[in-house]
Amino acid sequence: CSKLGIHLEERIFLSQNGGMPDKQPCKIFSWDTLKHYNAIHDDFGPMNVLSCIKFVETMDKEMRIMREGGEKRLVYCAAPGKRELTNAAYMLGVYMIISLKLTAQNVADCFQDVHPSLLENYRDASIDEPNFKISLFDCWRGIEHAKTLGWFKLPTFHAPFMWGLVDKDAYEHYDNPLNADLNEVVPRKIVAFRGPKDLADGLDFCNKYHNGTFFNRDFGPGYYAKLFKDLGVSTIVRLNSPQYDKRAFTEHGFEHFDLDFDGRSTPPPQAVTAFFKIVDKAKGLVAVHGREGLGRPAPPLALYLV
Template sequence: MDCVVYIDELIAESYIPFCDDFGPMNLGTVHEFSEILDEKIKDTELNSIAVHVSCDPRSCTNAVFLLGAYMIMHLHMTPDDAEQAFAPLSHRILSFRDVSPGKQNFSLYVRDCWAGLWRAKRLSWVDFGADGFDRHEYAELDSPMNADLHEVVPGKFIAMRGPKDFADGARWEDAFQAAGGFSHRDFSPAHYAEILQQFDVRAVVRLNTREYDAEGFRAAGIAVADLYFDDCSVPPVEVVAEFLALAEGLPGALAVHCKAGLGRTGTLIALYMM
């Protein structure tokens, strides 16, 4: 074997679980892994490359996902091609689980993730070309210490953590657990407004209980629409209809948030995408 690429550390450092979830890796990790592998493949002195990962099924599943993602993004293969390539390992591949605690009601399979990536590539939502994906900008905005924000659909949708107002007018504030340990960082509308203006965001959709004065965004020329519905619930038909109408009728991009910027936010954006 000419070269062995060890990726256990990459996987361990790239995914921070909420509960018993373990993946999949985000676009930043997919891009980083792709660059590592690409560099080895372009080395003309290497005849063969092995990707090494620990033998536990969760690590194996993440490794298979990353390799299949590389095949789709760089080798222009389809999800079916990738699935066929890893058929001999099918007994070792797990389904990804929801971040919620307790019993799981559905499974997210590796092929589902590949299919989403393949579709995003075809729609030019994800571009790993020389002038496409900026991994460093992605990592900076992804960091919960900087913004906890992602551009989901270029030029159309931003998903982010719910902003908060602070008594002293601060732009951010750290939150701590009851036991005293660090929990997360919250950001003010003013902090987010500067970032959102860079993405030509014209309005913010607030899905959770109000924790800030909308004037913080309006002062920056960004409107705020309230479409509240309960966390961990199915969005009411009228909320979905109003959200779709707003997304279709608004020029520029739309930023969406609930409390954490995950469940309710992702649900409505996904409904529009479908």
């Protein structure tokens, strides 16, 4: 593998395979990006908002230590491989947009000396060869737009846990598959969550095992009904064939709608139109789910954002 050393910003340097700044006192650190992304198949995607927050915090800490130690450069050493370099570039770009106030185009210009063959575009979770991929620039533009909207930005002294409209502690808790497997996708508007199932003996949750090893956790609708009262959810949208009795929600005062469509395809126009109307008329947050993960809700949510 050839050495890579890229000077990104006044004091930030990206290194891979031993490339280092010439004759400059520097502080070196690394961050295992792949452990922060849980793939289903061969999907490869940018890390979530919580990982971005933790990386920005790490960078701020490393920059402070560098200045206090008298070094002139902070060198982020990426592990070997295209995906590790791609993730390193993505996270450094997030830091430069959120903390250094650069634009996505500024960031892209900083990486112009990285040959495209050294990077890998992000792809979906299908088992087939993807026919559409997401570039680093696409992701940086998304971060930049979220910052412009005030959805994702540096916290203030008075609310250190709030990164814009992202509550760091709440995100970390509810994102955990053992707690809810739930994410607020459109702030103060829409949450996506793991599809509930009717469980034996009316259990709130049930752990699943594979070859004697814990695999994941299924939740009953009653578990989410209690949780949604606290979160301010008023409406549930189910995008898959029923795996629970919707009365578990409606008898507790929630609205419930079914918009079933094939999770391996784009949603039909009538389903998208109906989803928009449901969201716009909802009195509180809308909670949307598919069968297992968060894949099926993604297309209608993305269309709503657009």
